[in-house]
Amino acid sequence: MKNRINQLFQDKKENILSVYFTAGYPKLDDTVSIIEKLVANGVDLIEIGMPFSDPVADGPVIQHSSLIALKNGMTIKTLFEQLKGIREKVNIPLILMGYLNPVIQFGVEKFCEKCSEVGIDGLILPDLPLNEYQENYREVFAKYNLHNILLITPQTSEKRLVEIDEASSGFIYMVSSSSTTGAKNSVADFHIDYFERIQNMKLKNPRVIGFGISNQETFYNACKYAQGAIIGSAFVKALEGETTLDEKISNFVNQVVKTV
Amino acid sequence: MSYQVNKKGYYGEFGGAFIPEMMHPNIEELQEKYMEIINSYNFRQDFISLLKHYVGRPSPLYLAKRMSEKYQTNIFLKREDLNHTGSHKVNNTIGQILLAKALGKTRIIAETGAGQHGVATATVCALMNMKCIVYMGALDVQRQAPNVKKMRMLGAEVIPAESGNKTLKDATNEAMRDWINNPVDTHYIIGSVVGPHPYPDMVARFQSVISEEIKWQLDEQMGRELPTRVIACVGGGSNAAGAFYHFLDTDSVELIGVEAAGKGVDTDETAATLTLGKPGVLHSSRSYVMQTEDGQIIEPYSISAGLDYPGIGPMHANLHATKRAKYLWATDEEVLEAALELTQLEGIIPALESAHALAALKKIDLKPEDINVINLSGRGDKDMETYLNYFGY
Numbered sequence: 262m263k264n265r266i267n268q269l270f271q272d273k274k275e276n277i278l279s280v281y282f283t284a285g286y287p288k289l290d291d292t293v294s295i296i297e298k299l300v301a302n303g304v305d306l307i308e309i310g311m312p313f314s315d316p317v318a319d320g321p322v323i324q325h326s327s328l329i330a331l332k333n334g335m336t337i338k339t340l341f342e343q344l345k346g347i348r349e350k351v352n353i354p355l356i357l358m359g360y361l362n363p364v365i366q367f368g369v370e371k372f373c374e375k376c377s378e379v380g381i382d383g384l385i386l387p388d389l390p391l392n393e394y395q396e397n398y399r400e401v402f403a404k405y406n407l408h409n410i411l412l413i414t415p416q417t418s419e420k421r422l423v424e425i426d427e428a429s430s431g432f433i434y435m436v437s438s439s440s441t442t443g444a445k446n447s448v449a450d451f452h453i454d455y456f457e458r459i460q461n462m463k464l465k466n467p468r469v470i471g472f473g474i475s476n477q478e479t480f481y482n483a484c485k486y487a488q489g490a491i492i493g494s495a496f497v498k499a500l501e502g503e504t505t506l507d508e509k510i511s512n513f514v515n516q517v518v519k520t521v
Numbered sequence: 522m523s524y525q526v527n528k529k530g531y532y533g534e535f536g537g538a539f540i541p542e543m544m545h546p547n548i549e550e551l552q553e554k555y556m557e558i559i560n561s562y563n564f565r566q567d568f569i570s571l572l573k574h575y576v577g578r579p580s581p582l583y584l585a586k587r588m589s590e591k592y593q594t595n596i597f598l599k600r601e602d603l604n605h606t607g608s609h610k611v612n613n614t615i616g617q618i619l620l621a622k623a624l625g626k627t628r629i630i631a632e633t634g635a636g637q638h639g640v641a642t643a644t645v646c647a648l649m650n651m652k653c654i655v656y657m658g659a660l661d662v663q664r665q666a667p668n669v670k671k672m673r674m675l676g677a678e679v680i681p682a683e684s685g686n687k688t689l690k691d692a693t694n695e696a697m698r699d700w701i702n703n704p705v706d707t708h709y710i711i712g713s714v715v716g717p718h719p720y721p722d723m724v725a726r727f728q729s730v731i732s733e734e735i736k737w738q739l740d741e742q743m744g745r746e747l748p749t750r751v752i753a754c755v756g757g758g759s760n761a762a763g764a765f766y767h768f769l770d771t772d773s774v775e776l777i778g779v780e781a782a783g784k785g786v787d788t789d790e791t792a793a794t795l796t797l798g799k800p801g802v803l804h805s806s807r808s809y810v811m812q813t814e815d816g817q818i819i820e821p822y823s824i825s826a827g828l829d830y831p832g833i834g835p836m837h838a839n840l841h842a843t844k845r846a847k848y849l850w851a852t853d854e855e856v857l858e859a860a861l862e863l864t865q866l867e868g869i870i871p872a873l874e875s876a877h878a879l880a881a882l883k884k885i886d887l888k889p890e891d892i893n894v895i896n897l898s899g900r901g902d903k904d905m906e907t908y909l910n911y912f913g914y
Contacts, residue, residue, distance in 0.1 A: 315685070414704075
């Protein structure tokens, strides 16, 4: 079966909206309803965060949501149980994002097998670097038709960009500026020259820009330089407050996208 | 079998560099350049000269007569507590600040638990006129107040880490986040033999001056270079790595590390990683980690802020897995008693961390002809309040 990530980038060439949220936040059982509501509001791709106690690449907002999710009792096992049957409800690509240690403890092969069972299309593991992936993980990911989404930053050398492009099979996650998540939220912080430099490299993989995308302005600005953009911290923040999940999610997504 | 790091940054199956892409350029730069820089003539000259004239090395190797008598054996204390800034930590910060200069960095960040590494970092930053930011768990900021004041007086900015248990692990997370956010001008001076390759090897090399001196000092005093055993406390494991280093490949020398058991290895309040942990990935390397079944990191506890860490350096993980070294543990109570014993037998007030090594004397079989070297990694000034409260002086 064709991976849904490839299908998406084949069908849609611009303004792809990807949204990250932390599984088990704000409530343990919100995971599936958040996915459904994001899909109902026209989001193209969803990154489901697997909470970790020590998320070094994340800023305070995602760190806080992870802590609450863990306190709520979220585990990888619970997440897979929640996601059972999700493919009867939604068709867009789903990606799991998290840190390596919980995956190792779950068992890497067993984890990939479960991903394939529930219909996950790709993984983002920020602390699984390229060389470790190539040597120890590539084969098992491929066996279960899982794309490993690799990150690049403004400091990534041209030689390494080529290597990452070579090793990538879904899309490349372009970190907008060197930072942890949610650290910057102004387009002025963006490295436009970096965006243009990458655009001119004609990489084989599509690119999506993340980190620092928080509203309509930053979203469409980023989309000028890539096929889409990812919103994480701003969405997680939007899940706070008194109103219903329904309202929070539709308000947020409608604020970001004019027409999907 | 070699117990040193291999080309890929592994000690056996432990180590590596599990870093987010955002840290890759910094780590790659270090991996490519550290050996060339630290082996260069200029670096060696500066390093050796500063250790001698600024730190006050060699640190004495002292035959503790009354203590030896009590335990019916020979006990030597390697007096790292007499180093400038009060612990072994300065050996590493001198090395890393010279390395940072050679790399053209202008801003230094560090994490600290008890504050000894923070003070040592703030000190070398003052010496070299570098901007210095130290992350310290908010709880440790409270319990190690004198060291916080020292760091501030030395010109460093101390930022309390408010996440998690607000201790060393959380300070390390914050320092890593800072480095991710400041990838160009900043060097991260990691204080122990933990973190991504090349840190464990680099820090061990800077600390190996300890075992190098033990060899010639023992030869000078006893006519032999090799002790029966070397004993050192282990949190991340930098003082132990330094004390073990030149004996790693000499099987006749027994190596003993002592972990912080806190209130006991059968309680939830402990930091005995090798005793209770499992292999996993934390702070960018594969090692033993105290964790739940789901791979979440367990908050550690120890009375000594410097050993209050749920991981351990990959070199120690490998020494443990291959049984080259033996790792014991000591509880808070045993440690406090050991500290008082040394104080009253020899007139030396040790750091709580170092007192873990002393507590091992009651746990091993000592023979009269044995030559035991205990690495006294730091002095107890910073722990006076804890001692006074416990003993009621």
